Amino acid sequence: MSLPKISCAPASRLLSSIHDLRWLLRSVTPLSVPRRALVQSEYRRPGQPREDKPQWQMFKFDFSKGLEGIKKHFKLLRHEFSGRLVGPEGKPIIEHMLEQNRVIWEFRGPDSLQEWTLSSDREIGGQSEIYLKLGRNSDTCFLYGTLQNAPPRDGETRYSGYCTMRSKQPLASFDRKKHYDWSSFNTLHLRIRGDGRPWMINVATETYFAHQKYDIYSYFLYTRGGPYWQDVKIPFSKFFLNNQGRIQDDQHPLWLDKINTIGFTLGDKAEGPFQLEIDFIGVCKDYAHTEDFAYEVYKRNPEV
């Protein structure tokens, strides 16, 4: 069953912290197998030369950075220990159990912009641009740029024109992965001011198997446009599963206990500038919402 890949660029890419190791590229030809051929790498843009540096050359050793790193990580470790004394996740237990809404991302200073990663189809050779800055009065984030639909002329890519903003994976001390636990909530609440363009919200969870690596749960974010702020409430039961941009046949509800990142993607095939202002992103518990999952879970396309 080998239908050749109709490549649709991944909706958003995970770019981890600055200590990101440039993973090695997978082999294509069976004739010349590089040394580390079995490691699955990130997307390699067609036409880009393969990097064949040995792994020890990828590290950058710098003393002052090392010192800063040590300071930062031990501080985080100390916070973690002292946080345990207060309660789970650093909050008193009564608050942790009873809270009905929580603000996850707020944009109240330039440091808040460091939590986000931007990406556009420039990485695969397109011409879209995306930029992020603080809105007026440093209260909101302002995401703006231009979308261009022209696909890169590499012979493989057929569709292009996307821009995304994705939050970085939260890290504990010593760059360990931390996950968001939203199991006591059931709705995502955003306050945004868009320009009428439809966006897509992508939530990525922690997965175990390799083929789940690009599993993302998404839903649409329709903006009204205009000078007024828009409150958007999306229950988590509406998020559908897709992998690398292809919606999957076997759907299941989003599990809220280990959420890694959230992202916003624009790919509405309308060429031109765009902008989106976000005030805050929070989660809340809507007692009136009783739906478990919006899509059918039974097998809809049984095997042959």
Added chain:
Amino acid sequence: MKCSRCLLPLVRSGRTAAQRCVLLPSTSQLIVQHNEQQQVLRYFHCSPASAKRGPVPAQFVKEDEQKGTKSLATKEDLFEQVAKEYKTKDTFNKVIDVFTKRDIRRRGHVEFIYAALKKMSEFGVERDLNVYNKLLDVFPKEVFVPRNFIQRMFNHYPRQQECGVELLEQMENYGIMPNTETKVLLVQIFGEKSHPMRKYQRIMYWFPKFKHINPFPIPQPLPEDPVDLAHLSLTRIANDLDARVTIYQLPCTDFTEGGEEIKLPHIVGIQSPSQMEQLAKHNPKKPVFVEGPFPLWLRKTCVYYYVLRADPIPLEERVEEPYDPERCFDYPLQLDLDLDRDLGDDESFDVDDLDDGPVFAMCMTSQGDQATLNQWISGLQQNNPILGEVPTLFRLDAGTQELQGAADTEPGYRHQPHPEAQREEPQPAEDPEAVVEEESRRSHGMKQ
């Protein structure tokens, strides 16, 4: 008719055999037409009255039989032969008919369908379901249906299945819902457990779920008239059902003394009663700003609107007016109950309330210069007399499109008591802003 044959230029461009000359029946009249690719198109006409008809199918069939220079003939040439102005749904259908009637075995149908899919947008039929069904009809029926489990297992006729999936994918991209005819065709061509059928099932599952999820739906054929479009978009962004749209000026042409024609743009404004109240309560010593243009996207078109707003009132000056109990007799507007809300009952988020300042009115116009906006303000003044005393500042910034902060420079100034508005050019003050914007754009580049 010898003279008509002399008129036939023998054009040899190495592309296809289609450029061979065709012997004409003597009774028909010949019209030679050249398109930009130097191909010669000929139409057979019975009478000059039917000169507008496209090329007749018989032409293609005859030309293929000619033996000409051995050049690569691609399936796209069938589409490219149609002249630009005749590219309509009819001619597209005719080309498909030509192909289907040419060969009972439909040799090369996969390439033909790929070429047709590429050329659909040129002919303007990419959103037409009937055309897709007709294209799907090009596949020979029942040949690709697997007949036993081995054939089903091994991806029977993979190229054709891929082609079918491509066709459905283009339909999906344009958001066209397939119908029963599509399903019947797919079953006849590929069978029930094939990839195109699976894709059809997926489309039929997901499309109805996502068709109406837009809480702010946009009408399907957008209004062409700019005034109607402005009306639609202003009611959309007004966020208030009581808002009233006023057309201050319709697009028309005006003649100046010199005899020149000036095209006056349309000015459509919107204001709601609560905005009027807020404007009436505005402190006349503080200025109001006309800001813009801000973009608003309606599917694929972008329109621009301008906003009349003021800075947020600082906390010291905020006056809390008590609710007038006579405003509503059905229920009390204010309750003084001492409810102790528990942590579990608190439904508000722990964020500071953002206050951008009140927005008093919005407008849309095709020409966003100060003169036009002055006209808008004068029109607004008829319902809001306070605009006569309040200084109005213009912040027409083509660079950034966000609501500006309170501390920004003030480019244009308009003082109402003088009937002649002083049109100070906002350019010198805007340029440093534009430069600042460029720098900030470069520094906040893509975060890697």
